[in-house]
Amino acid sequence: MAHPSQLGFQDATSPVMEELIHFHDHALMIVFLISTLVLYIIVAMVSTKLTNKLILDSQEVEIIWTVLPAAILIMIALPSLRILYLMDEINAPHLTIKAVGHQWYWSYEYTDYEDLAFDSYMVPTQDLAPGHFRLLEADHRMVIPMESPIRVLVSAEDVLHSWAVPTLGTKMDAVPGRLNQTAFISSRPGVFYGQCSEICGANHSFMPVVVEAVPLQCFEDWSLLMLQDS
Template structure:
């Protein structure tokens, strides 16, 4: 069971990831049907002369081979375009957070609150506690409230990075001199891990991302203590 889970998508923690998982399953089903159909036809061509003649002769089969791929592409394109629109939409964010990629750590700035900014470094293996995850835990987590629309403003200070959290369906390039943005919301509390998914140098694999989702009440208390 653990091996099967490792090759599947992570459990979704946001509406965006739920839609991405649905589109993945939808497209995979279409690909499986196409693969089975083509495999069956290829096998039939080897052993059945009638099928061979039917598939190579006649105008009707040419019309079918033209129409079927077009219909298939429509079934894939419609949910795909809808999903692209949802991913790019910034809808009334309640909190804006700016993240800056460095070699090799992340910085976070809570733009809606004064004097709240910090760096987030990976915890060295020599300092790990029993409850920490190797190469994934950081000294300062990004704290956000769940069921709240968050806008992320993402850039970099040196080279191109990529701010990626798979369970949230988030992957945005951090480009020097450019400010990218995206929005998401988390539907439950917990810890969510990610990593830079752009090859950004020697320590590319040592700049993880950790998001801690808490209730809005506890988030307000956390903000009050930092102010």
């Protein structure tokens, strides 16, 4: 959960999000070093005689400012491609959930169960319980077992939506008539909040995503209770 005046990302709760945070820090350090070097060169050129024609026209300088940017791009591209591969890889998920965006709520269908499906609406401000978050709490959470590969099939019924949970490192567009998929593993129990990340109409900011990760036994108890209620 984000908090006021927060700097940086929310705490990671999936291996992919941990990799994304590491890559962010890696790229940020490269940007910091480049900015420091450029600032030093500018200050040195203004305050000294580094503008000498023999220095600016030397072959060595030409080689350096051609090879160095290429090496920097490789240092950024290689870990980036690795993370992209990890985000797209889906191997034998333990559970598949279909998330469908509507104007303006989400509906979830647990495809491994026969009749386990429900709609998830935002809880109005006047109905919030103590400790719940305004504009982020839903009346029915998407409950998942922790430490299990989860596949989410994402689509939409009317307009474009986007199913996103920052702490899980997942964001997938919901397109009418198309079925996209994403996968993640929750490495710890907890309640993780997200929102629709596509401007989908007047109530775009009122369709939160709430994922609750629980131990496997608790998930099985919850699924049995939901099936009995349905």
